[in-house]
Amino acid sequence: MKLRTTLASSALALSLAFQAHAADVPEGVNLAEDQTYTFWLLDAIKSMDPQINTDVEGSDVLRNLFEGLYNEDGNGELVPGVALDHEVSEDGKTYTFNLRDDAKWSNGEPVTANDFVYSWRRLADPATASEYAWYMELMQVENAPEIIAGDKSPEELGIRAIDDHTLEVKITTPLPYFPQMLVHGSTFPVLQSVVEEHGDDWTDAGTLVGNGAYTLVEHQLGERVVMEKNDTYWDAENVVMEEIIALTINDVNQALTRYLAGELDRVDIPAGQYPRLKKEYPEQAVSTPYNCSYIYMLNVGDKGPEALKNVNVRKALAYAIDRDIIVDRILQGGQKPSYNWTHWAIADFERPELDWADNMDQAQRVEKAKELLTEAGYGPDNPLDLTLQYNTSEDHKKIAIAASQMLKQIGVNLTLDNYEWKVHTDRMQNQEYDMARYAWCGDYNEASTYLDLLTSYSGHNNGEFYNDAYDKLMKDSKTAEDPQPLYQEAEKILAEEMPIIPIYHYANVDMIAADIEGLPENNVNNTWYGKDLYRVAE
């Protein structure tokens, strides 16, 4: 109880203290004439509709066209967006948001609480058929599951406008990290009149009305997106970057060439090139932690191989992999090897001490792996044969080849199967695999976004790892005073049962133009906003 009210009031205090101005240009800095920011997209933007969009690149664009209740600053902390602050009820199930009264849509109309009510209902509405409808369930908003199933109407969603600038949300279980979830694009407001007037065409350039710092000027599918500063944005006078352009370049090496030619301000560094680029362009090559984890998921369900049902086999497989080689010789991008599931840079999370990670070196782990395999009954006269499937990518292939060599050392014959991505995913979801390459990206900056995945009631538990103690820990963590110790216990269970083989935690490895400032340096979600950017004069 006490912790929750403390959390609530500190959230209040934080947000009031942080009257975050858009671009924090320090004193005495000269701004360049040209305030255009051009960044790289791997693929075409699939949708400009916040409730329809499903991918990270779409979110990067949408965050500039729309604004949600809260934003994140360069360190991943929450700052006011449309909402100035909020109050939480004693039981942690009712949130009341105070919205600012100067927020406007790009057509001049004021942003009201109703706009959020409309967009949240829309997200859950079966008629919208959003692929992200489950996010409303994840937020535990009242009646979300029933509405998605079609048993209740969207009007019964646990959100209502008390008045134009006060929004009330009711959730079924208290979630300590609920405010963090509001940064996600699916919760952005949309203007009902525009959506209803134009239907599917409402997101076209020129028709799209947003409440973000920029408006959509041009969208050539597969070629470019152009956004221009929106003068009706409540903080427009502090927005320095005038124009934001996103160029779609389907080949990352080509994109790097064009970055070096000056056509882009930011691009991903192709795998393996970071050391060289860091040497040649030390100020431009950057590696920051990124909220995704790379693992080999083990099929411990009924359709999986007998061998994987033995915990000693699973541990042996995990111990034998030399993560340092993968991170230092193959990826070479500043990624960190992982011995647990939750990303190391997640706020407030600290990996508990794990025997196999902290008290053994790789040579000892390999020895132990051999022992465990022998105990399980495998050896030269009874070799262990397994398959590892991965989706098409040079990097996945290299890591898989390395893994197969490492496992060969302990006498495991690993067959590698490369599948096109949809086939790979389909097979995983039907449990048609032994070991499969898998990555999970967190939806918000808190450990449960990872740990919830391996509960028996999660819809994503493709390995079918069912553990009652683990389930209980995760259920209890929702109402605990401090969930962190429970998360650590959960990670310990994962280390004891080894349903997944952790390989590494992601990093964002980019080339960023030296004269661009304002991009987040410590935000594990890499949530950047065009309104925070500015270009410095030479």
Added chain:
Amino acid sequence: MLSYILKRLAIAIPTLLLLIVISFLLMHSAPGGPFTSERELPPQVLANLNAKYGLDDPLWKQITTYVWGIVTEFDFGPSFVYKDRSVNEIIAQGFPITLTYGLLSFAVAVIVGVSLGVAAAVRHNSALDYAAVGVSIGAQVLPNFVMAPILVLVFTLWLGWLPGGGWQGPEYWIMPVIALSTSFMASIARITRSSMLEVLTSNHIRTARAKGLPERRVILRHALKPAMLPVISYLGPAFVAMITGSVVVDIYFSTGGIGKAFVDSALNRDYAVMMGVTILVGALTIFFNLVVDILYGWIDPKIRY
């Protein structure tokens, strides 16, 4: 001739229908669907999506609804992946782009290729001939996905003369056209050359020369037309190869053309876009082959339809 054309067009329709049905069935036989993703959708959400796009109907119903939509309203349906856009819109944006650089590449390949081939044949065994053949062989084996990055490296990064990609004006057309046309130009040059060499030894050319006609007239008026026959036969398959080549151009030069949509829609299981582009390409191929056959008849009076 006219009845021949009408007959060909009449056969085109059942051909297209067969193409639609086979493509449709093949596509649906691949594992995975448009909504298969790492975040496995909860069953209810998936059910809502399938209902919205009619994917829970039996296959025969999906095909007939689809064909009916095309025949009655020319509506190719919504994209399952680019949900803001219909297939018509996607094709309307991408096709003119592909058509522009496609036609330009074709024109460049034919004009330059034929000229080079004729020049090489006329100056047989000269330095020009050897150079032309040498360059042709080199250009023919250089794949366009190697040439594209090299072009960008040279012209964008090193020289800074041309933009590295995009589609904002004529200067954006130059490198895609070069990348796409080069290997065809080389093939056309070699075919023209050998065909021309053969024609130049024929009787009617000897007669023309004996009559005292200037060499230029001999070549352009009497030799060129018959020499073009093998080139024209080559144009049919070349057209198809250029379509697949356009995928590479789209990827490397970010043109936003339809070639990439073709490949992407297969990988994304975006059934509607895939069908739309398949039909488009199928119709174009049929049409183009018809044009080639008519050209054939025009050039060679011995061929009568």
